[in-house]
Amino acid sequence: MADTSSLDALIQALRRLPGVGQKSAQRMAFHLLQHDRAGAQLLSQALAQAAGNVRHCRRCHTFTEGELCEVCQDATRDVTRLCVVETPADQAAMERTGAFKGLYFVLMGRLSPLDGVGPRDIGMQELLARAESEGVQEVILATSFTAEGEATAHALSELLARRGVRTTRLARGVPVGSELEYVDLGTIAHALADRR
Numbered sequence: 272m273a274d275t276s277s278l279d280a281l282i283q284a285l286r287r288l289p290g291v292g293q294k295s296a297q298r299m300a301f302h303l304l305q306h307d308r309a310g311a312q313l314l315s316q317a318l319a320q321a322a323g324n325v326r327h328c329r330r331c332h333t334f335t336e337g338e339l340c341e342v343c344q345d346a347t348r349d350v351t352r353l354c355v356v357e358t359p360a361d362q363a364a365m366e367r368t369g370a371f372k373g374l375y376f377v378l379m380g381r382l383s384p385l386d387g388v389g390p391r392d393i394g395m396q397e398l399l400a401r402a403e404s405e406g407v408q409e410v411i412l413a414t415s416f417t418a419e420g421e422a423t424a425h426a427l428s429e430l431l432a433r434r435g436v437r438t439t440r441l442a443r444g445v446p447v448g449s450e451l452e453y454v455d456l457g458t459i460a461h462a463l464a465d466r467r
């Protein structure tokens with residue numbers, strides 16, 4: 272077995288990716304080793320670099336290589352509007368619509384008591400503190416339209432209301448049960464425009 276241990280290690284590592292089982296991991300490994308050694312090198316370098324350099328923005332928690340992400344550094348953004356999303360992928364989707372000019376707060380998850388994810392894990396206190404201290408007039412709750420995303424939006428709206436901060440929710444039109452990241456940009460832009 273010693274002669275195949277590197278191959279096994281590669282297959283096991285690829286299986287860590289979401290949605291990748293034994294068969295697809297094996298297919299990917301064989302493809303890289305058989306047809307694309309240069310690609311394999313590129314992939315390994317890019318992975319090492321990203322894993323070493325990418326961190327969370329101090330202000331909004333999305334991915335960045337610096338202290339602050341590009342959006343947080345942009346002085347032209349509207350600081351009175353704060354959009355709350357679940358993941359950096361959702362933030363990127365919202366950003367691609369070009370319809371939102373405010374700032375973000377990325378929860379890095381959603382409330383999920385069954386999985387042991389509580390308010391502390393998604394930075395709720397930091398969000399509340401930020402909403403209170405930075406002159407935020409509207410918090411747009413753009414968590415997913417899943418049961419957990421809805422529960423998270425509901426909990427946040429109550430906590431923010433107690434602090435006198437107005438909240439809005441993306442309008443329906445975003446299909447029930449969907450993650451923002453997978454919704455087409457036009458639909459997100461409409462849901463943003465029709466928020467209430």
Ligand SMILES: [Zn+2]
Pocket residue numbers: 328329330331332333339340341342343344
């Ligand atoms: Zn940021």
